[in-house]
Amino acid sequence: MQVAWSLDGAETFVLEAIRSFATDRACPTPPADERWLDVASRAGVLSVVLDAVGRAGHPLPANASRSRYFGVTTQLRARAELAALIRALGPTTVRWVVLKGPILADIVYRRPAVRTYTDLDVLVHPHDLGEALDALEGAGFELVDRNWELVARSGRGEINLTIPNGGLLDLHWHVVNDGRARSQFSVDVRSMVSRRVTVDIDGLSVPTLDPVDTIVHLALHASLSGGHRALWLLDLQQAVLHGGCTVEELRERAQEMRTDLVVQVMLARAARYVDQRLEEWASDIRTRVSWTRLCEMVSGSAPPLGVRPGKHTGRLVFSATRATTGSSAAAVIRSAGQRGILMLRKPVTRETLHASDGTPADRALWIAGARLSE
Template sequence: MTAVRCALGVPGQEPALRAAVAALHAAGRAELLARAWHHRVGPMVRLGVLLSTPSPRPGDPAALLAADLRAQHLAASAGHVRAVHDLGLVADALDGAGLAWAALKGPVLAARVYPREDLRPYGDIDVLVDPLALGAALRALERAGFQVLDRNWQLLRERVLGELHLRAPSGSTVDLHWQLVNRPEVRARFHLPTGPLLGRAARADVAGRDIPVLDPVDTLNHLCLHAGLAGGDRLLWLADIALAARALPGSAGADAGPGGWPGMDQLVARAGQAGAGSMVALMLRRADRLLPVPGADHAVALLQPSRPLRATLEAVDRLVPVQQVRRPGSLPRTAARAVDSTLLGTLVAAVAFLRDRAQERLPGHRVPGSDWSRSVLHPAGGAEDRAAFLERVAEAERRELQC
């Protein structure tokens, strides 16, 4: 965590990091590499090490660690270059068709909130389009040479999943979202119509391209929700949240101005409307431990008013700090996925998660995803199922807008 802080510009981290790296032996270096890979912060750890020890001698722990992390750094850099190129192709296709859309996460964060574009690794391009024009967006991208990877139109029609997967001409994977939450059973917990999000989006420079992006408050709300639903136990997600929060209006200083925390107040309002208040609060609190987030305490107290719940979640994070996690199934992960507005609701959901996990270990239990016929890549259905899926997507958005 100290290396990540150092890479992201938190002052005063270098002496402690330099001492910690100098004391590393081979086993400790291997453990650090495993954690960096799990948390997807290899490029940040490498930069932090180099900043704390600018001229390491060959064979020093700092030099060995930087060399070991070089592959993760090169992969992040190469992936960003390819993704920005393919994001430009997405922009040409969707803008050319006159469609409303916005880029999410990876390339936007790398280019707009991180101090350097090579610090934020990501594996795909996430794009949000108007559900009422999803068919038009698909056709525009297909004409531009993008290949739709999903072929199970029967499953898509039945489940009404919130995203489709495409391959860009140069090989990047594009997650084409019509909704920010993919699975319908999870989506039902929240109220997140896409139309208002795209209505607040604005054009911005993303690595030299003019790209529509969500407004700063919607971006932070989405990052917290996405991280929480995934378990909230990776340092990369916490860095995303902290940096996006520090970019909110009125968040430049360490203290609130005469108007308080306008950006955080907007976040509180939108997270509450979405039904995501408690999850956003938990992720803000975890991000604040990595990088100080101006106004975080103010927002958390409003988003998560239950003091017993806040105390319990803080105890979980003290017992198992996120930075020590390096495998799925962690206690912080369970807490994030189960978090509710009350302590009782959170405990009930956590017990359900743990029960399901125990059942998965029983002999004869079918591993989720092992049924190929229930994969979106399994070829099933045709043009009629595709058309029916698109109509069900439009119906779902219209219902959301009426709520």
């Protein structure tokens, strides 16, 4: 049985440190018990918290240099990964954008080496998926997900490849990976890619989503991933703070995509735990409905501090948020039922996706499915 969280000193400090970073206030003094390092790591915000602690003039733990070193090496690795990607896709007619990762680290966040990441996400126009896959493989990228029968049957919106220098690439033809969830929204990735903008990252011209689409995508990613990590909420807050779009533009785009409920739920959760200024944005996106209020109630007892055994995270509710209260409730029921089924049936895992299975016809079927998607 999972129970609501009763925050201890380390957890309270991490949440306060996140708020201080987000709102540019002085970070409180860290507790003597360095368990807060593990709490911050579980929530995905260790580099952020260390930055806030250091800027406030507090002494850093002896082992903090490892995290800062990781942040710097992440940026160096990203340059090589982006350069390899540009060399592979640049000469083609593929329409593509980079998501999250280096865009957040170098453009959205304003402090270097604070937003760390471990893989590179690329979204291609659905009509260009086959050409993109061929170009990447021709440039030395290698498939990780090789179970084409499973990929085609499930209609996945992404597959994984390794980058020649050893990193991981998530190749998306849609921003919603699960086919059933995808059908509940009206996210037109063709339009998202057509609205792309180009940003400069250390001399590299990198295409990415426009600021409004970036916020919608970050809200979708945070929600569908379970909403249980503070990093995702901070990403959203930083994009709103530094993106330059208006709440009116966001409301119009989110309503057009039928993602306004998702955006509202995640903005409200970010307002509670990261920056209360986002509450005005959450209120202006749409009228609050019963699902919003349910999520706010769940959010109050489930801080975004990652997964901790025996503690309620709210993942079941947040990941089920769809376009309406009715479709969200149906998704919760379906998800709860699937959890029971998975106890009796072998689940789909990374290992099953990585296993070689299927034929070239299955690969062609997956690519055709992307082209025919609405």
